[in-house]
Amino acid sequence: MPKILLRVLLWVVGLGLGLTALIYALTYHPRDLQEESISCTPDAPVLKAGQNLKVLNWNIQYLAGKGYVFFYDLLDGSGPDTRPSKEAMATTLQEVVRVIKAENPDVVLLQEVDTHSKRTDFQDQEKLLAEQLGYACSSSAYYWKAAFVPHPKILGAVGMKVVTFSRFKIDQAYRHQLPLIPADPVTQAFNFRRAILEVVLPIEGKDGLHIMNTHLDAFAQGTDAMEKQVLKTRAVLEGAGKNVLIGGDFNLLPDHAARDRLPTQLQAYYNPTSELNIILQQYSSTPSLQEVKDQPETWFTHYPNDPLARGPDRTIDYFFYGSGVKVGAHHVRREDTLKVSDHLPLVAEFEVQ
Structure with missing residues (x-):
């Protein structure tokens, strides 16, 4: 092989290895199962058997409010907005705090909580909420x-969490990695890594209560990712036993009739x-399938930013729970929540049997 070709080959290989190392350094690589840190005050009370537990589940859309159509809000990615204003985030923070305090839940399950994202001015929204909710x-x-996403509508750092607050003592916390949307290695490296926080x-x-918080994918059309x-x-x-409860934004409709109600473009x-039938075969839901069939509008939890939605x-937000609950x-x-987020809070009381 001529020396010039060998040099070019070595240069190409070196460049490829360098880019691979850079992408790896910029992105997140959690284990399939890993422990997560817990913050608890020394005097946090312990839950008692038979005690009612009020839980609020809410996707707060990184405190952006309802004044935007973000690029991803339209199926073709053409939404005009890329970030909320500082004023919108400050107002929405106070509105989220107001609603949660008014409901006074024992446990709060939040999705889309930004931490150190460029689009939200590198706020630690978990900390902001923790300080006000107490x-x-x-x-x-x-x-x-x-650390950096090279998408033309992002071009900066991203950080998004599910966050669980509890009035009662938490003694274990785990992150469970969910399957990824199929894609080329580069796209997948910068994409979401959906998870369950347990x-x-x-x-x-008696045995403890396992409470889980999740946000499944929203842009998996044409794949089996969901x-x-x-x-x-x-x-x-199943691994948690009968004393189990999960809440979150599942990005899935309850049945075929719910799909038929949507405009053709949104279906x-x-x-x-x-x-969801996969879960409903074994677990009860709130709202139940019967409730969403009898009074669908009562249980709507999503108010899309898409202009087609009035x-x-x-x-698409639910609780599922085991036989011990x-x-x-x-x-x-x-x-009083229509202007706070593109999701509405779902609230329920539970009792461990």
Whole structure:
């Protein structure tokens, strides 16, 4: 081989290795199962058997508010906005705090909480919320994290978490990695790494309560990623036993009728048969399938930023729970939350049997 070709080959190989090392250094590489840190005050009370537990589940859209159509809000990626203003984030923070304090839940499950993202001025939104809400315990897990994303609408650092606050003691916390959307290695490296955050609340005199928090993918059209993520979610639930409860933004409709109600353009986000059936075969849900069939509008939890949506138009946020947990009163808080996020908070009371 001529020396010049050898030099070119070595240069190309070196460049490739360098780019691979750079991409790896910029992106997040969690293990399939890893412990997460817990913050708890020394006097955090321990949950008692038979005690009611009020839980609020809410995707807070990184405190952006409802005044935007972000680029990803449209199926073709053409939304005009890339970030919220400082004023919008400050206002939305106070509104999120107001709603949570008004509901006064024992446990809060939040999705889309930004930490050190360029688009939100590198705020630590978990810390901002913790300081104002004053819960005894908390834990969180990243599901999008990179020092720099080369997407033309981002071009900077990203950090997004699920966050769980609890009035009661948490003694264990784990992050479970969910299957990724199929893509080329570079795209996948910078993309979301969806996950389940599991925390365990000890209960006096019996097995603890496993509370999970998740946010499944939203842009998996044409792949089997949603099915795989739901299968993994069911497996994680099964591994926790009967005292288990999960809440989150599942980005899945409850049934075919819910899909039919959407404009044709928006139906493309969902498969005709909902992947949630995989969980519903074994676990109860709130809202239940019967509730969403009888009174669908009562249980709408998503108000898309897409201009086609004139108000909340679908249910994609849920609780699922095991046989050791009984559900009580539950509702979607709608009347004063329509301008806070593109999701509405879902609130329910539970009791460990």
